[in-house]
Amino acid sequence: MSELPASNPPRPVSAEFRNVMRHRALQKQLHTSAVRDLRYRERIFAEYYGLTLDFVDQLILAPAEERARILQERGLNRYLYRTFFEYNRYEDCHLILEALDNPEELRGARVLDFGCSVADHGYFFGMAGAEVTLCDFPEFLSFASFRLSRAGIPYHAIPAPVDYRTLTQSIDLAVFGEVLEHLKDPLLMLQCCVEHRVSMIYTSRYPFGDETYFSLNGHTREAQAQSPASLALLRAHYQEVSINPRTPARLWMRL
Numbered sequence: 001m002s003e004l005p006a007s008n009p010p011r012p013v014s015a016e017f018r019n020v021m022r023h024r025a026l027q028k029q030l031h032t033s034a035v036r037d038l039r040y041r042e043r044i045f046a047e048y049y050g051l052t053l054d055f056v057d058q059l060i061l062a063p064a065e066e067r068a069r070i071l072q073e074r075g076l077n078r079y080l081y082r083t084f085f086e087y088n089r090y091e092d093c094h095l096i097l098e099a100l101d102n103p104e105e106l107r108g109a110r111v112l113d114f115g116c117s118v119a120d121h122g123y124f125f126g127m128a129g130a131e132v133t134l135c136d137f138p139e140f141l142s143f144a145s146f147r148l149s150r151a152g153i154p155y156h157a158i159p160a161p162v163d164y165r166t167l168t169q170s171i172d173l174a175v176f177g178e179v180l181e182h183l184k185d186p187l188l189m190l191q192c193c194v195e196h197r198v199s200m201i202y203t204s205r206y207p208f209g210d211e212t213y214f215s216l217n218g219h220t221r222e223a224q225a226q227s228p229a230s231l232a233l234l235r236a237h238y239q240e241v242s243i244n245p246r247t248p249a250r251l252w253m254r255l
Contacts, residue, residue, distance in 0.1 A: 006121055007056050011114050016184075027078070037088070037090075038085075041084055041085060042056045042057065042060070044084075044146075044147055044150060045081070045084060045085075047146075047147050047150070048143055048147075049074075049076055059071075059081075060085060067081075067170065068093075072207040075079065076164045077139060079117075080117070080118060080139070080140060082145055083117045083118050084118045087120070088120065088176055089121055089122055089124070090120060091244070092177075092202070092204065092244060092247075092249050093114055093120070093121060093124040093125065095243040095244055095249070095251075096167070096173075096202055096243060096251055097128070098243075099243050099251050100240050103128075106128055106129065106130050106172075106173070107128065107129035107130065108127060108129060108130070108131065109125075109130045109131065109172040109173055110130070110131045110133070110165065110170055110171050110227045111125045111126075111130040111131065111132050111133070111166065111171070111172065111173045111174075111175060112133045112135065112171045112173070112174045112175060113125075113132060113134050113135070113144075113177075114136075114167070114174060114179055114189075115132065115136055115160075115176070115177065115178075115179030115182070116133065116134045116135060116136045116140065116141070116144045116173065117136060117138070117140050117144070117177075118143060118144060118147065119134055119143075119144035119148060120177075121148055121175045121177055121202075122134050122144060122148060122153075122155065122175075123147060123148060123151065123153065123210075125173070125175075126148055126153035126154075126155065127151065127153065130158070130173075131154065131155075131156075132148065132153060132154070133155065133156040133158060133167075134148070134155055134156070134157050134158065135157075135158045135159075135160055135162060135167060135170070136159075136160055137159065138159050139147035141157050141158075141159055141160075144157070145157045154194045164185075164188055164189045165192050165196075166193070167192070168189075168192040168193050168195075168196045168198060169196050170196070170199050171193075172199045172200065172202070173198070173199065173202065174193050174197070174198050174200070174201045174202070175202045176189075176201065176202060176203050176204065176206065177202070177204045178204045178205060180203065180206035180207070180223060180230075181205065181206045181209060181213070181219045181220070181223045181224075182213065182218050182219060182220065182223070183220065183222075183223055184220050184222040184223070185222065185226075186206060186207075186223050186226055186227075187226040187229055187230050187233070190230050190233055190234065191233065192243040194233060194237050197201075197254065198254070199253070200250070200251060200252065200253050200254065201234070201238065201251075201252040202250070202251050202252075203234075203248075203249070203250050203252065204247070204248075204249050205247070205248045205249070206223065206227065206230070207226075207227040207228070207230040207231040207234070208227070208231075208248040209224070209227065209248075215241050234250075234252050237254065237255060238252035238253055238254055238255060239252070239253045239254075239255055240252060241253060
């Protein structure tokens with residue numbers, strides 16, 4: 001007896017259809033990852049401040065003015081909250097890894113997360129096996145230290161202000177995520193990196209930026225004045241790698 005044809009024979013799958021399905025799968029994966037990361041951040045924030053997860057959920061969902069009032073009343077750092085929940089630095093961390101010939105070279109590397117704030121960079125590279133040094137003002141450093149401790153990541157915590165020459169000794173990768181533009185002496189910091197032959201430097205934006213950028217709250221005119229010399233210094237000693245076509249982020253690799 002001959003075999004009956006299938007009632008619903010498979011149709012050929014076009015390349016366009018495969019691409020659409022692959023894109024949907026990627027979007028689902030990214031969404032799942034984002035939700036998981038948000039839950040993780042809620043838990044860390046709650047544990048650090050001794051809050052319930054329900055309270056943190058309500059805080060996130062509250063209108064901006066109401067949230068600001070609650071943060072102030074409860075003595076919660078609004079800058080820390082904003083940085084932790086409204087920003088995510090993992091994309092550029094992944095792009096840094098992709099720019100390396102061998103991403104495994106960061107395992108055991110000494111990474112400085114300067115002006116670490118909530119330490120997205122330090123957390124990411126610490127999870128990748130790097131030796132992490134965190135540096136920021138005490139209130140941010142306390143939170144960053146708690147976060148890495150909870151993840152079981154070994155780290156060194158150095159409170160700001162600090163001597164740049166001491167800080168940059170024996171560093172393989174210096175991470176400057178939106179911090180150099182806040183300094184009055186960013187050129188000195190970069191000179192110390194050059195002096196101590198830091199192998200790689202990540203800059204999220206500085207030394208690039210126009211008049212509007214340097215007019216933003218917290219950005220200094222001193223940093224703006226030093227930006228041409230800072231750019232010339234970096235280009236004289238490092239290969240310039242644009243890691244994100246949508247931003248001025250750079251990975252500077254020692255020549």
